[in-house]
Amino acid sequence: AADEEVVGTVKDQLAKLFEESLRVTVPDQTDTDPLIAACNPRFGDYQCNNAMSLWTKIKGTGSAFTGPQPVGQAIMTNLPRSEMIESCSIAGPGFVNVKLSRQWIAKSIQKMLIKGIETWSPKLRVKRAVVDFSSPNIAKEMHVGHLRSTIIGDTLARMLEFSNVEVLRRNHVGDWGTQFGMLIEFLFEKFPNMEVVSDQAIGDLEASENLFRKLFIYKCSSTYSKVLVYCILGNKVVKVSSVKHWYTVPDNGAFYKASKQRFDSDPGFKERAQQAVVSLQGGKEKYRKAWSQICEISRKGYEKVYQRLGIVLEEKGESFYNPYIPGVLEELGKKGLIEESEGARVIFIEGKKYPFIVVKSDGGFNYASTDLTALWYRLNEEKAEWMIYVTDVGQREHFEMLFTAAKRAGWLPPGDNSYPKANHVGFGLVLGEDGKRFRTRSTEVVKLVDLLDEAKSRCKAALVERGKAEEWTEEELEQTAEAVGYGAVKYADLKNNRLTNYTFNFDQMLNDQGNTAVYLLYAHARICSIIRKSGKDVEELKKTGALVLEHPNERALGLHLLQFAEIVEEACTNLLPNVLCEYLYNLSGHFTTFYTNCQTSPNRWCCQSLVAFVLWGQRRRQADSCCVKRLQRSCGN
Numbered sequence: 208a209a210d211e212e213v214v215g216t217v218k219d220q221l222a223k224l225f226e227e228s229l230r231v232t233v234p235d236q237t238d239t240d241p242l243i244a245a246c247n248p249r250f251g252d253y254q255c256n257n258a259m260s261l262w263t264k265i266k267g268t269g270s271a272f273t274g275p276q277p278v279g280q281a282i283m284t285n286l287p288r289s290e291m292i293e294s295c296s297i298a299g300p301g302f303v304n305v306k307l308s309r310q311w312i313a314k315s316i317q318k319m320l321i322k323g324i325e326t327w328s329p330k331l332r333v334k335r336a337v338v339d340f341s342s343p344n345i346a347k348e349m350h351v352g353h354l355r356s357t358i359i360g361d362t363l364a365r366m367l368e369f370s371n372v373e374v375l376r377r378n379h380v381g382d383w384g385t386q387f388g389m390l391i392e393f394l395f396e397k398f399p400n401m402e403v404v405s406d407q408a409i410g411d412l413e414a415s416e417n418l419f420r421k422l423f424i425y426k427c428s429s430t431y432s433k434v435l436v437y438c439i440l441g442n443k444v445v446k447v448s449s450v451k452h453w454y455t456v457p458d459n460g461a462f463y464k465a466s467k468q469r470f471d472s473d474p475g476f477k478e479r480a481q482q483a484v485v486s487l488q489g490g491k492e493k494y495r496k497a498w499s500q501i502c503e504i505s506r507k508g509y510e511k512v513y514q515r516l517g518i519v520l521e522e523k524g525e526s527f528y529n530p531y532i533p534g535v536l537e538e539l540g541k542k543g544l545i546e547e548s549e550g551a552r553v554i555f556i557e558g559k560k561y562p563f564i565v566v567k568s569d570g571g572f573n574y575a576s577t578d579l580t581a582l583w584y585r586l587n588e589e590k591a592e593w594m595i596y597v598t599d600v601g602q603r604e605h606f607e608m609l610f611t612a613a614k615r616a617g618w619l620p621p622g623d624n625s626y627p628k629a630n631h632v633g634f635g636l637v638l639g640e641d642g643k644r645f646r647t648r649s650t651e652v653v654k655l656v657d658l659l660d661e662a663k664s665r666c667k668a669a670l671v672e673r674g675k676a677e678e679w680t681e682e683e684l685e686q687t688a689e690a691v692g693y694g695a696v697k698y699a700d701l702k703n704n705r706l707t708n709y710t711f712n713f714d715q716m717l718n719d720q721g722n723t724a725v726y727l728l729y730a731h732a733r734i735c736s737i738i739r740k741s742g743k744d745v746e747e748l749k750k751t752g753a754l755v756l757e758h759p760n761e762r763a764l765g766l767h768l769l770q771f772a773e774i775v776e777e778a779c780t781n782l783l784p785n786v787l788c789e790y791l792y793n794l795s796g797h798f799t800t801f802y803t804n805c806q807t808s809p810n811r812w813c814c815q816s817l818v819a820f821v822l823w824g825q826r827r828r829q830a831d832s833c834c835v836k837r838l839q840r841s842c843g844n
């Protein structure tokens with residue numbers, strides 16, 4: 208039965224051995240956790256670092272040890288026998304270096320090969336987590352910042368899901384607030400008597416009018432029987448054609464901008480807009496309907512992006528938490544957290560210049576009151592133990608205040624290492640070639656759909672250049688260009704430490720030689736192709752023939768494969784997808800070296816299929832595997 212268990216990381220397994228040794232070596236230091244780390248490959252694979260700190264604790268207490276090195280020596284001597292370890296040595300002031308046994312490495316990877324990569328998923332302390340990511344704002348454009356949040360958030364969610372954490376993927380869209388008064392009023396002004404449009408109608412229109420890809424769409428019934436199509440371009444409402452319905456568009460934020468301009472320039476409009484907020488919040492039917500239409504239109508735009516990127520998200524926008532805000536603020540008030548300041552109600556946070564404003568001076572709620580309430584909801588209603596927020600680093604201060612307030616309310620434990628826990632996953636800017644914030648020529652922010660379009664069309668052009676247009680169907684060409692192009696954009700974003708700014712460069716991210724998705728995809732496709740051409744049955748190979756790791760490159764590849772679990776664990780614990788990217792890139796490197804130097808190895812097929820396995824992950828989508836087949840063909844090998 209023990210065999211059936213999830214094995215845990217190499218580090219975990221070593222820690223168990225060292226734990227036993229420490230118990231024997233220093234019986235009165237019962238709370239000593241083994242400190243295991245990877246070590247310099249010249250000395251071994253891992254090391255145990257406990258000797259130094261133990262020595263500091265026990266010296267002068269009448270212990271028989273004379274220094275850290277004898278402590279290390281004893282830790283080594285007291286290690287229980289295990290098939291895991293080939294040899295140990297002592298370095299410096301008592302570090303215990305461990306060299307793992309080849310047989311054990313081989314046995315472990317073979318076990319995984321048979322039982323599936325799931326048995327290597329790390330054991331995390333959380334059962335349920337919220338990942339709050341993407342979270343664009345209704346009627347405003349979705350820009351590269353939201354692209355980063357979407358990509359990083361989805362990757363974190365996938366890593367946690369692989370580690371058996373139930374992830375609530377939350378799209379905290381900005382769908383509430385005073386700006387909706389303005390938007391609704393503008394909508395009424397431009398389009399009186401609107402009705403909800405059917406998807407079919409939108410589809411028909413999109414097919415006929417390319418323009419509409421870029422626009423938000425409304426239908427309004429007119430007093431006349433003839434209905435017109437309109438769209439908002441810049442600030443102008445332009446008549447496009449007279450068809451069945453009339454529409455406007457806003458994923459470029461034009462609708463928002465136009466209404467803002469109206470709001471700023473006309474006091475009468477402004478007053479009506481403010482009145483509209485009251486009507487909306489009071490639940491007046493006509494206003495609720497207009498609001499939900501505006502949201503629905505934006506939503507259609509986001510969903511297209513999510514679909515293109517294969518991202519699953521559940522929308523629980525700001526409006527969702529609105530009814531809970533008064534109750535939550537009351538609780539915080541009772542706990543004495545909320546004070547009056549210049550007409551507003553605030554929470555003072557130690558060390559911060561400004562307080563956390565939870566009720567504005569006009570009595571309205573805001574971003575902070577919503578986030579406090581969402582945190583409360585996630586903890587108490589959704590029973591999440593880990594709340595993860597993915598936004599640009601610009602919002603760090605907001606989240607610091609939020610988490611501090613939650614700690615003061617006793618919702619979260621003090622400190623940062625116990626659960627329930629909340630983390631802000633911040634990320635840096637996307638820069639253009641000029642080293643400045645990424646913008647288009649017209650100094651507008653870059654639209655995310657445009658980036659995806661370009662990545663795809665560049666990939667398609669590259670495939671056509673290689674003659675694929677003759678070999679493949681149009682659909683195959685499209686799908687491959689999408690998988691490679693979108694993959695390249697994602698990987699370029701993920702491979703750097705998320706906190707650093709990175710320069711957006713199509714040539715770099717689509718280079719098939721560098722550290723790119725294209726390189727990894729080709730590595731994977733090539734491995735699969737080699738296996739396929741060998742005519743071997745991988746399923747059979749998995750079960751028969753014990754793995755023997757003889758050549759040093761073979762052992763290095765085996766060990767690297769084995770470290771997959773702890774890499775995922777590290778990436779999850781520190782919320783750093785780049786750790787996983789680096790691992791995969793190095794895995795491709797180890798494979799190439801192995802493949803070049805171990806041509807006659809009896810393990811070739813097994814190792815190859817393992818690498819293929821890990822590189823591609825366990826949850827490949829149908830479309831992905833088609834893409835692999837096509838890439839294999841294009842590798843010609």
Ligand code: ARG
Nearest residue numbers: 339342343344379381578598
């Ligand atoms: N809508 C916000 C923005 O675009 C991001 C929301 C992040 N999530 C949250 N719970 N505050 O900046």
